[in-house]
Amino acid sequence: MSDLLGVAVLGAGHMGADHIRRLDRVVSGARVAAVADPDVDRAEQALAGISGAEVHAEAEAALDAPGVRAVLIASPGEAHEKALLAAFARGLPVLxxxxxxxxxxxxxxxxEAEARLGRRLVQIGFMRRYDAEYRRLKAVLDEGRLGRPLMLHCVHRNVSSPPDFTSAMLIDSSVTHEIDAARWLLGQELTAVTVLRPRPSSGAPEGLLDPQFVLFETEGGALVDVEVFVNCGFGYQVRCEAVCEAGSARIGEGHGMLVTSAGTAREEVAQDYLVRFADAYDREVQAWVDATRRGRVTGPSAWDGYAASVVAEAGVRAQESGTRVAVGLAPRPALYG
Incomplete structure (x- = not known):
């Protein structure tokens, strides 16, 4: 057990519980050393059958638990800043x-807090960078044989939205994945955003402006459009097509089983992001554990997390104003050069 990376998991909700399962049953080289969640009963349920892990209501108590050498933050976004700064103060690497x-x-x-440390401690969980299809698309674009990328066409659909989901969350919770994917695939920062809203779907909860059409401009002159529809009713779908000067490449066309019977063929559609991106999450966490055990930090950086937050914030302003909003980033610290 002493050879395993002891991880404190902050948050035992849908995502946190899945990461607890992953660390215990899928990922090699790590173990769950502590879990923190204000709902202690929920944390204990997520740890059912797992021995040697402490349960705490407070995040910092879990960070100080015996054997903790790294942190996985899966709590609500509002709690992230405090948890990250607490991890930095203890010199703990973080996913x-x-x-x-x-x-x-x-x-x-x-x-800025991480930059002052002079070394990276945090990796941000943009798991699409670990998805096999996204990685292949990135390789094709980097090879350059299709020429300069001109446009990315993206689709992001969910079966339904959680009860408290807001119109702003279509941008800062859902489209934030496309924000990072576009920056990574193109190797360019996003410089402006416009949001268009059709008449809301009859399947959307009262007051939720769903779907939306988001248009990003990039510093290299490319355009990125995203259809985000979080109450489509039929499945979870993520697609991306890169249109370049000499060709195009498209991913996300199908992942479900094809069932043929009684003169018909029917393809199953994933109902949840944990199903569609299960392999990506596994690879992401395994890569983080492997790098952490070597004393390294790889993957999406705090700069990537910061840039995504700035672009999403501009997107929410564009959504509310109905106008094009420019994106303004702070100077990039040398640590992330």
Whole structure:
């Protein structure tokens, strides 16, 4: 057990419980050493059958638990800044689920705090960078044989939204994945955003402006459009097509089983992001554990988390105003050069 990386998991909700399961049953080289959640009963349920882990109501108590050498943050976004700064103070490496911090001011404080340390401690959980299809698309674009990328067409659909989901969350909770994916795939920062809203779907809860069409401009002159529809009713779908000067490449066309019977063929559609991106989450956490055990930090950085928060914040302003909003990033610290 002493050879395993002891991880404190902050948050035992849907995402946190899945990471607890993953650390215990899927990932090698790590163990769950502590779990923190204000709902202690929920934390204990997530740990059912797992021995040697402490349960705490407070995050900092879990960080100080015996054997903790790293932190996985899967708590609500509003709690991330405090947890990240507490981990920095203890010199603990962190895998932090998105958003790093929901607001740009808090995200900048975290960025600056890590930069002052002079070394990276945090990896942000943009798991699409670990998805096999996204990685192949990235390789094709980097090879350059399709020429300069001109446009990315993206689709992000969910079966339904949680009870308290707001119109702003379509941007800062859902589209934030496309924000990071676009920056990573193109190797360019996003410079402006416009949000268009069709008449809301009859399947959307009262007051929720769903779906939406989001248009990003990049510093390299490319355009990125995202259809986000979080109450489509039929499945979870994520697609991306890169249109380049000499060709195009598209991912996300199908992942379900094809069932043929009684003269018909029917393809199953994933109902949840934990199903569609299960392999990506596994690879992400395994890569984090492997790097942490070597004393390294790889993957999406605090700069990537900060940039995504700034762009999402601009997107919410564009959504509310109905106008094009420019994105303004702070100077990039040398640590992330």
């Amino acid at each position: 932090c689920e998105k958003p790093m911090v929901p607001g740009s001011e808090g995200a900048l404080r975290v960025l």
